[in-house]
Amino acid sequence: MDNNLLLVSRYFMKFYESFCVDVCKKHDLVQMEMDILAFVANHPGLNTASDIVEVRMFTKSNVSAMVEQLIQKGLLQREEDKEDRRKIHLIIKPKANPIIKDIKKMQLRFSKELMTGFSEEEEKLFGQFIDRMLSNVMEGIRGNK
Known part of the structure; x- marks a missing residue:
């Protein structure tokens, strides 16, 4: 990335x-x-x-x-x-x-x-990816304290 x-x-x-x-x-x-x-x-x-x-x-x-x-x-x-x-x-x-x-x-x-141009399935997957990324970020922040 x-x-x-x-x-x-x-x-x-x-x-x-x-x-x-x-x-x-x-x-x-x-x-x-x-x-x-x-x-x-x-x-x-x-x-x-x-x-x-x-x-x-x-x-x-x-x-x-x-x-x-x-x-x-x-x-x-x-x-x-x-x-x-x-x-x-x-x-x-x-x-x-x-x-x-x-x-x-x-x-x-x-x-x-x-979300223009995203299918319903893509929106759902996007939400799951964002939730997972947020979880990783929060875990990383807690780990760095």
Whole structure:
């Protein structure tokens, strides 16, 4: 395998971000605010700032600043964990529902365009390959710590 995988990963993000522009403009969000809302909406069990930092690999300071902005805009709220008071969950407020709806529509359009020309079987295999590669990457990261 040559450098195509690295090239694809960089262009993949640029391609995805090009789909995000309209949602960000429509709802007066910056890319990272939209990414955080999308993350919380798409991963119900992972709804803390630490989860976002760990999974999305954003810096802690950027996540803190963006979460605060989303709270100020009335789109997110903090909720203390009932069992561990040190843990703060991020909850999507009803005001964010139209944004979440637009994000999900945009993500569906992105996925459809990304997979144009792939058969159903190829899409399934691609998903399996990506899952396996992610597993290898995560194992490699754990092994290097």
